[in-house]
Amino acid sequence: MTTEMIRETNPAPTGEPHQETGPAVTVVIPTIGRPSLAATLAAVGSGPEILVVDDRPGESPEPLPVPGHVRVLRSGGRGPAAARNAGWRAATTPWVVFLDDDVVPGPDWVRVLTEDLVHLPEDVGGSQGRLQVPLPAGRRPTDAERNTAGLAGADWITADMAYRRTALEAAGGFDERFPGAYREDADLALRVERAGFALVKGERLTRHPVRDDGFWSSVRFQRGNASDALMRHLHGRDWRAAIGGHPGRLKRHALTTGMGLLALTLAATEGRRRRLAAAAGLAWLGLTAEFAWARIAPGPRTPEEMARMAVTSVVIPPVACAHRIRGEVKVRTGKAGRRS
Numbered sequence: 001m002t003t004e005m006i007r008e009t010n011p012a013p014t015g016e017p018h019q020e021t022g023p024a025v026t027v028v029i030p031t032i033g034r035p036s037l038a039a040t041l042a043a044v045g046s047g048p049e050i051l052v053v054d055d056r057p058g059e060s061p062e063p064l065p066v067p068g069h070v071r072v073l074r075s076g077g078r079g080p081a082a083a084r085n086a087g088w089r090a091a092t093t094p095w096v097v098f099l100d101d102d103v104v105p106g107p108d109w110v111r112v113l114t115e116d117l118v119h120l121p122e123d124v125g126g127s128q129g130r131l132q133v134p135l136p137a138g139r140r141p142t143d144a145e146r147n148t149a150g151l152a153g154a155d156w157i158t159a160d161m162a163y164r165r166t167a168l169e170a171a172g173g174f175d176e177r178f179p180g181a182y183r184e185d186a187d188l189a190l191r192v193e194r195a196g197f198a199l200v201k202g203e204r205l206t207r208h209p210v211r212d213d214g215f216w217s218s219v220r221f222q223r224g225n226a227s228d229a230l231m232r233h234l235h236g237r238d239w240r241a242a243i244g245g246h247p248g249r250l251k252r253h254a255l256t257t258g259m260g261l262l263a264l265t266l267a268a269t270e271g272r273r274r275r276l277a278a279a280a281g282l283a284w285l286g287l288t289a290e291f292a293w294a295r296i297a298p299g300p301r302t303p304e305e306m307a308r309m310a311v312t313s314v315v316i317p318p319v320a321c322a323h324r325i326r327g328e329v330k331v332r333t334g335k336a337g338r339r340s
Helices: 037-044 080-090 109-118 143-153 165-171 184-194 217-235 250-267 272-296 303-333
Strands: 007-010 025-031 049-054 071-074 095-099 124-132 160-164 198-207
Touching: 025 037, 025 080, 037 049, 037 109, 049 080, 071 080, 080 095, 095 165, 109 124, 109 160, 109 198, 124 143, 124 165, 124 184, 143 217, 143 303, 160 165, 160 198, 165 184, 184 198, 184 217, 217 303, 250 272, 250 303, 272 303
Parallel strands: 025 049, 025 095, 049 071, 124 198
Antiparallel strands: 007 071, 095 160, 124 160
16 A cells, blocks of 8 residues: 555644644654553644544554544554654645654643754754653562663654654655564664754653553564664664664574574483583573573562563563564565565
8 A cells, every 4th residue: 555545534624723833843643543542642732733643454443532633544554654654744844743652742742842843953854852751669660661661762763753854755754664663763763864964852751651561562572673684784784883772682592592492402312412402401591591580680570570571581582583584584585575
């Protein structure tokens, strides 16, 4: 489905006065219909133009419960990159602000957004809001909560990111080969900078609540390793440093997975190979225990959290490696598709 095929399900209101304050902006919010969207929309208010891109799959899902001043487009379940492309291409304002559907902009967000953008020189292509992740008081954060808290220090993420339309056009928008909400924003930022635009941090505040995504959320998160393969293909070996990231654990995951496979392979043999199997098994156990403790130690260490960390620390290394291999195969065989 191309952008031209996107259907608008809630057209823009006509005949209503529009109050112009500072540079004209359109707020684009891709969504899969999460209940948190209501709080996001309420926090933005009715000042700027708001365009919600409904990315739920299927031809005729139930209409989204949005206020009347909010425009809604359908993007057909093609992922957040495609949904954001549909949104900014449908907008006509010189600035487009991307918000996630689970963030809550601060009470004076629109005013501070205007102050962030109004005096920026033409060579500044983007302005990022400051993200706050409220953590529970009175106890240490869980592994999942710490991962979310890491967003507060991340660069150029689209939880709250304003882009000048000319910068989006110069970069070609989001790369729709990134299937999920992972790395597609970092990839765009690198291409915007490569097009000659600077990116800056603004003063507006947006809160990103921590969600409970279930027992296996950290395992599902490993799908991002396939996107890391695409980032390396597009931006070279030093792409992590270019986005201000930190080295991951993939090499250790590969070693852990290799030791586990070696132990299983040799376990059915006899003699010296069985001793090698035992050694490989001990190495796997030690690596797995180190990984589990690295996740348990900073946390609340409740029985539930420790059980989750123990189980998922066994599963994550092979799953991470499998997703990375899948990503490498797609990139090298051309099955990742075109940017769109």
